[in-house]
Amino acid sequence: MSKELLGALDALENDKGISKETVIDALEAALTSAYKRNYNQAQNVEVSFDEKKGNIHVYAVKEVVNEVVDARLECSLADALQLNRGYEIGDEIRFEVTPKNFGRIAAQTAKQVIMQRVREAERTIVYNKYSKYQDELITGEVERQDNRFVYVNLGKVEAVMPKGDQMPNEEYRPQDHIKVYVNRVEDATKGPQIFVSRTAPGLLKRLFEEEVPEIYDGTVEIVSIAREAGDRAKVAVRSNNEDIDPVGTTVGPRGQRVQTIVNELGGENMDIVQWTEDPAEFIANSLNPSEVVDVIFDDENEHACTVVVPDYQLSLAIGKRGQNARLAAKLTGYKIDIKSESEADDLDNESEVDEDVDNEE
Template sequence: MASEMGEAIRQLMQEKGISEDSVKLTIENMLKAAYKRTYGTADNAVVVFEDDLSDVTIYSRKTVVDGVYDPIIEIELEEARQLDPECEEGDEIDIPEDPKTWGRSAVSTGKQTGHQGLNESFKDNLYNEYKDKIGEIIIGYYQREKNGNIYVDLGKVEGVLPAKFQSPREKYEKNERIKALIVDIKKTTSGIQIVLSRSDPEFVRSIVELEVPEVYDKTVEIYKIVRDAGYRTKIAVYTNREDVDPVGACVGLKGNRIQNVITELLGEKIDVLKYDSDPTVFIKNALSPAEVSKVVILDAEKKQALAIVPDTQFSLAIGKQGQNVRLANRLCDWTIDVKTEEQAATMDLSEFESRKAAINLFKDDDVQETINAIAELPGIDVRVADILKEAGIADVQQFVDAYEEDALKNIEGLTADDIEAVNKIINENVEFVEESEEPSQTEAPSEADAQENAGGDAEEEYFCPECGAKITLDMTHCPKCGVEFEFEEDEE
């Protein structure tokens, strides 16, 4: 009998994957529950296992007294000395119990406690096994459907693919293979349940990592993925290596890599595009497959931009029910308004295209380009730019001020080398220009001055010193911004 018990314990450990300590604890709780059912308490019950698990014994620990008041926890000195001649009053003595003498109700209670303990140990073991797999891909088989939720056989556990996490174009048959992303784990009365998703953008990321070795080994990194599950996904990628084409690596030779991803997503359209720290370039890329003629930044602080496209590309840029531009908005984290070239021609964009900046970046061809954001600097590390942005330092001037005040070293995730690298890029590429003194808001440029600057021959044009709108000499207020001004009379 003893050897049978040891074998049963080892078999339980092997089949259920339960540890030896968990099995011993379950058996101990089972015996103590039956003991309590018999005697009303288990405070004095002691369970002892053999070293090889071949046997287990439960004892009643009693106090030796002269005159028993509670026979459950006490024993007469004379009776105790029959078991141990050397015991004295006040000592404790362990008396073996025979569970076979206990009643049926005690045995039933012990069994129930044992089953509950094993189930809890099994659930805990499974939970610990799968809790670190959240965010990973798992493969199972269609089992049944209830209230729109699909239940998946994953072997030792059951998975559920809720209706809200399903792609609307996917349908399954009995025992059909399902690949999905683990997004959560729940304990149930029968074990644990794995919550799955096929609509999460991270599911696409995991599939791309499986198909594209360069993404898996971080040669090519995914900046962001946005998705309208079942219809279209946009993936922005980049690399720090000049000899690697990030988009080409993801698409593969003749498109075979991305085609495998599309097949797994049952035909969902996928746009792979290059991330760029310059928002005008990134927005242009994000609106693919549409061709964008020009991107105008309307408000950099509020992240509002205008994308101008050829008339024939308008519907493609917007997408069906606005899907393409909506995904581009989410990908770039900008509000993008799309206009055709014909529509843009009727708009006054001069104030946006010629707005003043405190910083000018000079390229090799000596053409000035307005730069404000750190993320727009050439060669900037995307990770560093994101950390600075999270810390509230998004533009170059803020960085320079913080650098001079030595306030950057306390930013979490930012090393001294990172700080010096950004400072070096700014020193090499950025020239700070002081604003020139402008005329008074209430005083317009004199006609004589204007004629003198132009040589006095050509017909002169005048502009508001505040907003730049065209004005004439007979005006006392700007027709656009309303600023009041006066013209000086010629002195002859």
């Protein structure tokens, strides 16, 4: 038992990086509880583990007192002085009370403690490793799927992809290799839980960093992303170098760079628009491919505006089921009301009539 235990402690330290001291502290605490439980003892006991020989000793700890009230916890000064003339009132004495058959209990307890420490260490290793991958892109292999999750093998750990993070235009089959975005890593009771996504805007940002060197090195910056996963996305970019066109750089020669990302996302359409400090210009850019005649800001709401577009481009500006306008609003952070030129003119005429009536009165 002693040699096996010492060998197990050495292996834990070398293979798992778990210090002997940590396991021994836990083992001594567990053996103390085991002694009290198995021998119906409520007295103050301590368990000591000999790190050199692997032997285990149980001691009853008693306080030196003038008059003994509880013999399990106290020792008279007279008895203490017979052991050592140096004892005084208030000192503690340890009497060995190791049972003859305690080795069997110790072996079982040691096994449980070591297994628990191994599990905890493995959980910590996994959590520490994958928490570093949070907000990063990682390639995994689809293992299986149920009504709640797609389970993705990331190597030594299984991640889960909830329904809301699954692309509506994709089917996930076992052994498929997919790129996923690590949304969050939780240190749950049953072990680290890793949540991944195919729909997060962060996934799109990381894909562009992989495909466009200028985005990766910071020459071109992604300012904001609006995405309806699997269908369409808008990406606002700007350049930190006046000589570089951020939109053209991101799209790539003949659209090759952006096309690679479109293919990765199963045909999700991409609008790359230029970010500018002028909010009116940025809002106009965000409604690409529609032309914009004017942007009128709401005096009562600084984050609301009316955008005027040519009559023949009204439906293009709004988009199918309002998607273009909706994505532009997400991208810019403005509430956008789109009107055609004729509608805007009618409103101007009505307001002029109202002003004339007010003046006559």
